[in-house]
Amino acid sequence: xxxxxxxxxxxxxxxxxxxxxxxxxxxxxxxxxxxxxxxxxxxxxxxxxxxxxxxxxxxxxxxxxxxxxxxxxxxxxxxxxxxxxxxxxxxxxxxxxxxxxxxxxxxxxxxxxxxxxxxxxxxxxxxxxxxxxxxxxxxxxxxxxxxxxxxxxxxxxxxxxxxxxxxxxxxxxxxxxxxxxxxxxxxxxxxxxxxxx
Numbered sequence: 001x002x003x004x005x006x007x008x009x010x011x012x013x014x015x016x017x018x019x020x021x022x023x024x025x026x027x028x029x030x031x032x033x034x035x036x037x038x039x040x041x042x043x044x045x046x047x048x049x050x051x052x053x054x055x056x057x058x059x060x061x062x063x064x065x066x067x068x069x070x071x072x073x074x075x076x077x078x079x080x081x082x083x084x085x086x087x088x089x090x091x092x093x094x095x096x097x098x099x100x101x102x103x104x105x106x107x108x109x110x111x112x113x114x115x116x117x118x119x120x121x122x123x124x125x126x127x128x129x130x131x132x133x134x135x136x137x138x139x140x141x142x143x144x145x146x147x148x149x150x151x152x153x154x155x156x157x158x159x160x161x162x163x164x165x166x167x168x169x170x171x172x173x174x175x176x177x178x179x180x181x182x183x184x185x186x187x188x189x190x191x192x193x194x195x196x197x
Contacts, residue, residue: 006032058129060105060122062087070094070103077101079136083126083155085109085143093141101139104129109147110154116147118154126155130162140168144189 006028013024031039055061056068063069070076080101084090085108093099106121130138138159142148156166172190173182182190 055105059103060087060107061090061103075100078134080139081126081129081135081137082139082141084141085148085151089141099139099141104138106142106151109142109145109151111147112150114147121151123155123158127158127162130159130164135162135164137165137167140166142168144171144185 010021010024010028013019013027014021016024019027031042052064053062054064054066056063056066056071058067058071061068061070065072077100080099081104082090082093082099082101083104083106084093085106087105090103090105093103104122104126106123106126108116108121110116110118110121126138129135138155140152140155142152152168159166170193172186172193
């Protein structure tokens, strides 16, 4: 039986996050309608990205240069490092224009069940960056999960000797959130993190 290139392409696209077989089929159909203006440029861009993009040796971000554009941007606040679980979180903060300093990608969070230990994460490089000097604050932008909290605790403990300020993202009621639909943990965190108005 011959290999069907269309079904193969649909199968590959369907493996991407947010795309099922129906969405992949629609995308392939659209690309096949205009292969020279849609499909071939996409193939070229995929090949170029696969060959050029790599992890930044300093922070772990993905870029075509190392150190990445964020690390080498002189307009960034060099005294502030925001620690994130992965590149997706870094990109989300950048999209929101929420942080104007530097970043550090851990590559995950600690997980007793998953067997992820501190030495499996990029913790030591973070400690080394702080030890170089010039850092005044490390912001822990980790998930509000048990694993995220455990990771934050380990980081705070290891950074304590440096004397720098270690903060974490506020947790609680989201904008537009109704109290009766929030889970108990979110409500408890919101009450705990309350502030003067």
